[in-house]
Each structure stands twice: as structure tokens, then as C-alpha cells.
Amino acid sequence: MTDNDDMKLDKAFSQLLRYASETPVPPGAQSHLMARIRATPQLGYTQELQPRMKLPYFRPALGLPLAASLLLGIYLGTQDSFDNIWSDTITGLVLADPPEPGVTNGFEDIEQYADGELT
Amino acid sequence: MLLASARRDADAFEELVRRYHASVYRMVWRMLNGNGETEDVAQEAFVKLWQNPAQVREPKALKGWLMRVASNLAIDSLRRKVHTDIEAVPDIVDPAPSSGVELEKRAAAKRVDEALAKLPERQKLAVTLVYFEGMSNISAASVMNVSVDALESILSRSRRSLKENLAADWRALLQELDPELGYR
Numbered sequence: 001m002t003d004n005d006d007m008k009l010d011k012a013f014s015q016l017l018r019y020a021s022e023t024p025v026p027p028g029a030q031s032h033l034m035a036r037i038r039a040t041p042q043l044g045y046t047q048e049l050q051p052r053m054k055l056p057y058f059r060p061a062l063g064l065p066l067a068a069s070l071l072l073g074i075y076l077g078t079q080d081s082f083d084n085i086w087s088d089t090i091t092g093l094v095l096a097d098p099p100e101p102g103v104t105n106g107f108e109d110i111e112q113y114a115d116g117e118l119t
Numbered sequence: 120m121l122l123a124s125a126r127r128d129a130d131a132f133e134e135l136v137r138r139y140h141a142s143v144y145r146m147v148w149r150m151l152n153g154n155g156e157t158e159d160v161a162q163e164a165f166v167k168l169w170q171n172p173a174q175v176r177e178p179k180a181l182k183g184w185l186m187r188v189a190s191n192l193a194i195d196s197l198r199r200k201v202h203t204d205i206e207a208v209p210d211i212v213d214p215a216p217s218s219g220v221e222l223e224k225r226a227a228a229k230r231v232d233e234a235l236a237k238l239p240e241r242q243k244l245a246v247t248l249v250y251f252e253g254m255s256n257i258s259a260a261s262v263m264n265v266s267v268d269a270l271e272s273i274l275s276r277s278r279r280s281l282k283e284n285l286a287a288d289w290r291a292l293l294q295e296l297d298p299e300l301g302y303r
Contacts, residue, residue: 012293013278016285017250019224019231019292023145026158030140033162037136038129043170 132169139182140165142252143189149247150193152236160196164189186248186262194240227292234284242277245270 144161151157164185168175175184235243241263248259249270260270282289 009278009282012289013281014250016231016281016289016292017246019227020235020251021228021232023148023251025141025144029144029158029161030136032158033136033140033165034129034133036162036166037132037169040166040169042127042172 135168135181136165139185142182143185146186146244146247146252147189147193149235149251150190150240150243151196153232154196156196160192161189163192183258183262186252186254187264190244190262194244197240230285230288230292234281234288237284238277238280241273242280245273246277246281249274 140161143164144157147161147164148154148157151160167188168181168185175181235246238246244263245259248254248262249256254262256267256270256274260267263270263273265273285292
């Protein structure tokens, strides 16, 4: 079927449907429906129609103690007041300590090797 | 208005009924081929809306929503049991004596109604929404939950089916409408 045929058929179809019966809507249909509506309880719509719960007004305030705690931590970290109660690894004292006597790393002997005192 | 209805305001809901009931009723009547269950099925769509109005999010989509729910209910009803054929539905009695022309018109209407009744569900729904209810292809496609292209394809098949269903009557009816056109 060509487009032209289809268009012609569409036009004929529209005209033909004028012949179809008009739907008889019974006069009392709407009042019957409303009587049924008034007798029918609504189901759990209330929650769905409620506006989305607002954020509690104090929510931003919850961040304040966290921020204060962070700042206090940074401040105390820059002070030496608590170094004695933290481990040496944290305070960096291990690195600051001199090597123990008797423990050599070999570098001390370089000059002696160079002078021929050691073989 | 929809929100007012949702708040259990039956008076506001009545306005919705006044506005959309006739369209829903006509569509269901077509789908059920004039069956006596039409009123119950049309009512059911509104009761569903009344019970849970939050299902319709956009007020603009209300008519489409009602048509979709009602058409689904009508199709369910059709599938549940065999309905009275439109041929068996008694004609509405006109108290005024009918002229020969009126009788001819009624006979033609009956032939067209019968041909429409024989269309498959989806074709019948598409024809009802677009041709009888004057919905745009976009709105009708939305009601049927298909693309506009798919709707146009359904409509095209409906036209061919109706032509086949009417067979010889097709030409005669169109000639009666407009002899100048000379439809084949």
C-alpha cells in the first residue's frame, strides 16, 4: 500500500467513523460514581503526599564540635606539651638520638683504611 | 485541585469526575463493545485515583492516567470473560418516530460499530483514543505506553482491518457519505 493509498484510507476512515454510534453516557453515572467515592475510604496516601522531611535546623551545628576538635588537634600537634606521653616514633626522638656506642656503620673506619692501618 | 482531592475533599474530586468521566466512560464503552459492565469499569478507574491520588504526580497527566488505568481495566475485563457482543446490545429507543433516513443511519452505525468491535484490543483502543476522543498521537501513545511510531503503525493496521471487516459495506457507506469521492 502506497503512502497515497494510506492517506486516502485515513480520510475515508475518519469519515466512516462519523457513522459510528455516539456513546450513550447514562445520566446517573456520575452521581453513582460520586456516591461510591464518598463511601470509599482513601488508602495510605497521607505519607506519600507529605512534603519531604526537612533537615533538622540544628544539623549544621553538628559539624561545629567536629571542626573545633580538628583545630584543637592541629594546635596541640604543633606544641611540645604532650611529647612525653606519646611514643618516640611519633615525636621523632628516635631519629634525634645518637647511635649507641659500639655499634658501627663502617664509615668511622674509612680513614684508617685509607691510611693503611687496617686491612 | 488534585491535591485538594487527595486531602479527602470529595467536592474537589467531583470536579475531576465532571471533567473526565464522559471521556473515560466512552472509551470503556468502546473497548467493551457496549457491554453493561462499562459503568463499573469506568468507576473503578476513578476509585483507584480517589484511593491513592499520589499516583498521579503531574496534574497535566491526569486524563492520560485515567485513560490508561481504565483501558487496562477494560482489557482485563475483556479477557476475564466473553462479553455480550455489540450486536446483542439493544438499540437505544428513540421515542420520536424515525424517518427512513434515520433508520438508514442507524443501520449504518450498527455496521460500523460491529466492524469496530471486531478489531483487536490495541487497535480498538488506538482508534478510540485518536478518532473518537480526539487525543493527539503523542497523548494516545503515552496512554498506550508505546512510541508514536508504534501507535501510527497500530492505527494503520486498524484502518486496513476495518476496511476488511466492512468488506462490501465499506464502499457503499463511503458512497453514501460523499458520492464525489469514489472510494474503492
